[in-house]
Amino acid sequence: MSVHKTIQAVTDRIAARSELTRRAYLDRIDHQKSQGVHRGTLSCGNLAHGFAACAPADKAQLAGNKALNLGIVTSYNDMLSAHQPYATYPDLIKAAVREIGSTAQVAGGVPAMCDGVTQGQPGMDLSLFSRDVIAMATAIALSHNMFDAAVYLGICDKIVPGLLIGALTFGHLPGVFIPAGPMPSGLPNDEKARVRQLFMEGKVGRPELLEAESKSYHSPGTCTFYGTANSNQMLMEIMGLHLPGASFVNPGTPLRDALTREAAKRVLALSAEGNDYTPVGHIIDEKAIVNGLVGLHATGGSTNHTLHLIAIANAAGLQVTWDDMSDLSDAVPLLARVYPNGIADVNHFHAAGGMGFLIRELLSGGFLHNDVKTVYGKGLESYAVEAKYIDEKLSFEPAPAESGLPKVLAPVSAPFAKSGGLKLLKGNLGKSVIKISAVKPEHRLVEAPARVFHSQAGLQEAFKAGELTGDVIAVVRFSGPKAIGMPELHKLTPALGILQDRGLKVALITDGRMSGASGKVPAAIHMTPEAMDGGPISKIRDGDIIRLDAEAGTIDFVGNEREFLSRTPATEDLRPEHEGMGRELFAGFRSLVGPADRGASVFG
Structure with missing residues (x-):
């Protein structure tokens, strides 16, 4: 074939x-x-250590090297x-x-x-x-x-x-x-997401949220x-x-x-x-x-x-x-x-x-x-x-000749979309990836003022304070591999989803991750170079106009590009984020890790 x-x-x-x-x-x-496997050439002491805890029959098998x-x-x-x-x-x-x-x-x-x-x-x-x-x-x-x-x-x-x-x-x-x-299968995933969003809006309490989560993960x-x-x-x-x-x-x-x-x-x-x-x-x-x-x-x-x-x-x-x-x-x-x-x-x-x-x-x-x-x-x-x-x-x-649930699994002759769910975005802000299979076509192009945060907690606080009332591209930086280990920022999904449901143009740009559960809000993630490396994401200021076009595969600062690129990169004291919960032990990893587009690996 x-x-x-x-x-x-x-x-x-x-x-x-x-x-x-x-x-x-x-x-x-x-x-x-x-x-070869070295059981046959191991010293008697080596081999004895290797099978000391085995059952007698297994020990005999290993001792004979057969x-x-x-x-x-x-x-x-x-x-x-x-x-x-x-x-x-x-x-x-x-x-x-x-x-x-x-x-x-x-x-x-x-x-x-x-x-x-x-x-x-x-x-x-x-x-x-x-x-x-x-x-x-x-x-x-x-x-x-x-x-x-x-x-x-x-x-x-x-x-x-x-x-x-x-x-x-x-x-x-x-x-x-x-x-x-x-x-x-437990509580349907869309129902779980609905309860999460209601909790973010203050319409249900923690007991209702915990009940929904427990019925989902059960x-x-x-x-x-x-x-x-x-x-x-x-x-x-x-x-x-x-x-x-x-x-x-x-x-x-x-x-x-x-x-x-x-x-x-x-x-x-x-x-x-x-x-x-x-x-x-x-x-x-x-x-x-x-x-x-x-x-x-x-x-x-x-x-x-x-x-x-x-x-x-x-x-x-x-x-x-x-x-x-x-x-x-x-x-x-x-x-x-x-x-x-x-x-x-x-x-x-x-x-x-x-x-x-x-x-x-x-x-x-x-x-x-x-x-x-x-x-x-x-x-x-x-x-x-x-x-x-x-x-x-x-x-x-x-395998069955036909899908048992055509709304879940489609034949190649009648796909849900002609292209896959992941896209590469490039532009004067660097490179990132976006998952668009869950993003409706009408939400895949967003041009809006930036609002910059140096943590996901900062964005959540702004949302709870009612500060996000217009179209916005939320920028969450200093979340990359070198900065703090590139955590998932999935806690942002409910807040951004609520803003989108209110009719606002909304997107996220981050050098962190959003995981396999990336949802309905367009999220340009894994931004490279990251802010810790002085990448363009570190030069964005509140009010800058950003254009994210998932269909075209572009992500750009809109305006005087020369002035933008000449800006001094923002910095952040991340020492508090490097302490507690074992994070002290990973200083070497943060210094060795490579960029996201090379796998964010410490192995080079």
């Missing part, structure tokens, strides 16, 4: 741009593979709903691999924080940096060199990107990502809106690192457990000891990255992945840019309407046909590369299926 010309052109230029760095990466992991040993890297904790189901996975995985004469060990744990808990709180300043901490923790877990393959247990915002970056540093090992699935499993966590799951499947159909199966079901057992067995079949050696570093190539970006655009996925996919690609020796993402967005049709891009949640998406239907439709339109390696087999077409559990057996059946 032929590939759309834009998809191929972007893929080719990524490959050309990355020729030297990709070759260096592949040489490195090939060298690691040639060194059994394959699977490493489990887990983000389990029982505070966060998405990760709580992982409590039982290690025992399930160990039992599954024993059936095929192998062993498994929990290699290590990684931190897993929740942006939903830390929204608007000091801990949010650690959120983005946690991705790179997780990558390092993954490397530490695997550094004992006891493993022939690994499985990665992770779901949410920074956890999956961090695990994958870490996995790619051990790219000679096969790896499968194992999800836990979304919680069953049980083990991932939150059901289509934010970064569920975008992660889509990416792992469309990039070939999940088993087919695994992304959105609810926790605690026989199908979920069957997929987990099969994933554990499958990854060992891909080890260097077999005939189908397929390491992570060979799966994640330029075609897989482009497939991930296509999936992101086709589903209106999280803006956070304009950072994460660049960092992931870089870990595999691939150089990806915002221009690549923007060109793909212009070519890829929008096929999904999941909150905040619609009223449905991911359970509805899955019931409508889910990932199997989406992949088949995108393949049929030439928007995906089929000739890729995956953990399930050669060719992405093997993922155009649904996972089923019938008569106590796991099976994969063809």
